[in-house]
Amino acid sequence: MSTAETPAAPVRKRPVEYEVTVTEVRMETHDTGTLFLDFGSAPVEYKAGQFINIDPHQFPALRALAAFLQEQKGRRELFRSYSMSSAPHEPLVAITVKDEEFLPGLTKYPPLLAPYLLHGRLPGARIKVQGFMGPYTLPDDVQERTDHLVHIVAGSGGVPNFSILKDALHRGLKLRHTVLCSNKTWADMLFREELEKLEAANPGTVKVLHTLTRETEESRFGPNVRKGRIGQALLEELIPDRQTCLVYACGPAISPWDRRKALETRTPATPRFMEAVLGHLHTLGVDDKRIKRETYG
Ligand SMILES: Cc1cc2nc3c(=O)[nH]c(=O)nc-3n(C[C@H](O)[C@H](O)[C@H](O)COP(=O)(O)OP(=O)(O)OC[C@H]3O[C@@H](n4cnc5c(N)ncnc54)[C@H](O)[C@@H]3O)c2cc1C
Structure with a gap:
């Protein structure tokens, strides 16, 4: 009842x-x-x-x-x-x-x-x-909760967010999207061209930025590509509305096997993408309730 x-x-x-x-x-x-x-x-x-x-x-x-x-x-x-x-x-x-x-x-x-x-x-x-x-979806009342979705993804973690982005645009939801993708190299960038097209077709609504950890001369790829990991400074720059945005983060996290190994070797498991991003967001004052996450390797 x-x-x-x-x-x-x-x-x-x-x-x-x-x-x-x-x-x-x-x-x-x-x-x-x-x-x-x-x-x-x-x-x-x-x-x-x-x-x-x-x-x-x-x-x-x-x-x-x-x-x-x-x-x-x-x-x-x-x-x-x-x-x-x-x-x-x-x-x-x-x-x-x-x-x-x-x-x-x-x-x-x-x-x-x-x-x-x-x-x-x-x-x-x-x-x-x-x-x-899976619950990694937009709430029905998303437009009442926010006007800004921040997608933070690494590698194949970009898959569900790509679907969410296309769906929100197709349904005409009144949301801005900041899409932040972390990859190792230019060749690893998933849906790069499709994201470029969505950004071009939706100026002011979709903003896409990539970070590459293993390229040495990322500047040759243009202003939307930065060097290194997704760090706190970048998140601070891209998320001015930290009290009202909604974050959808997807990518690798410490696995159960990492935890088991950490226990066996008595050394703490190394934080991966998800732990690092959550740490930055929390430090910047984004409420945990505003962060939806999905993890996979
Ligand atoms: C909700 C969700 C959504 C996902 N969506 C996607 C997606 O869109 N695209 C995508 O590519 N993947 C996705 N994945 C990951 C996907 O489910 C698989 O885990 C992935 O494809 C690997 O499966 P596999 O059978 O090829 O490899 P696995 O057999 O699972 O092995 C993968 C790695 O884990 C290691 N490993 C496995 N078992 C152990 C163990 N017992 N101890 C130590 N190491 C071990 C292996 O050595 C190997 O390196 C998703 C996962 C989840 C939970």
């Missing part, structure tokens, strides 16, 4: 399993590609920023690797989640996947699903996905 004092919890829809056709795999950068998924006649209802799950066990080509990894890790391999890079008004659902590598001495196990999604010659294949999930 709900009363005026205790509002009803939002109704959460159970994820539904769909069998979809992969129509195309399009490489966006040297290591990241978009899979376009055709849901046929199934009703597709999702919010920008949500994700789908994919069970790696459905692919016969991955059975031996999954069994090996399960033996090594002592637990069943889990579903992998992928945010939609498409927006709900677009005709095909799309997910954008970053390839994963096995780096001897650095990574503990070979990756399971991402390389297969990108290189397993899936166009034309029917695959099973579960959707749609």
